Amino acid sequence: MTDSVVVEGQVKLRDGKKWKSRWVVLRKPSPVADCLLLLVYKDKSDKTKGHKERSSVTLEDICGLDPGLSYEGMSHTMAIICLTQAVTLGFENKETMYAWDIRIRYSLGEVHRFHVAVLPGTKLESGPATLHLCNDLLVLVRDIPPTIIGQWKLSDLRRYGAVPNGFVFEGGTRCGYWAGVFFLACAEGEQISFLFDCIVRGISPTRGPFGLRPVLPG
Secondary structure (H helix, E strand, O other): OOOOEEEEEEEEEEEOOEEEEEEEEEEOOOOOOOOEEEEEEOOHHHHHOOOOOOEEEEEOOEEEEEEEEEEOOEEEEEEEEEOOOEEEEEEOOHHHHHHHHHHHHHHHOOEEEEEEEEOOOOOOOOEEEEEEEEOOEEEEEEOOOOEEEEEEEHHHEEEEEEEOOEEEEEEOHHHHHHOEEEEEEOOOHHHHHHHHHHHHOOOOOOOOHHHOOOOOOO
């Protein structure tokens, strides 16, 4: 794989009502790009022979990864969640799925998710949800495939913090429709608050010293 290639391999893509096996390449347009290009080939030989990809999608405003979903007869899928779309990839086994997950997370920066419950009293419908944090983007999602029910930039939050058995944050006026106070029930309120603190200060809490690259799965 070249330096710009994040991960590549044989995966399943949803085509109408069927899953079709394709050779998929995820790459960065440049080392500092905050988006990914998803290139689809019929098989590995097509790419090896230098044939043009069958399709390509630019994944911009990525706000989360959700691995381990069971969807439409496929036991091991992972959703790449963007503000305007969600792309679901299917895998033959969970080991391959999590190998892709680790590589994509490393390429994007700070990518975290937490299972939460939205508490009553806000403009969001109460109930279970998943909080996704990708660098400065914060979203709440529901359903399979994931649907975004609320979105914020960390830099636009007026305040946030852990509370007993939960987490609370307030969107400022720059959040537009998503301004206001939101209450989440969860067990990781302190951890979420710590991550927010680090990211708004430009600190990367999950990277090793001096930018050392971790051992990534093959």
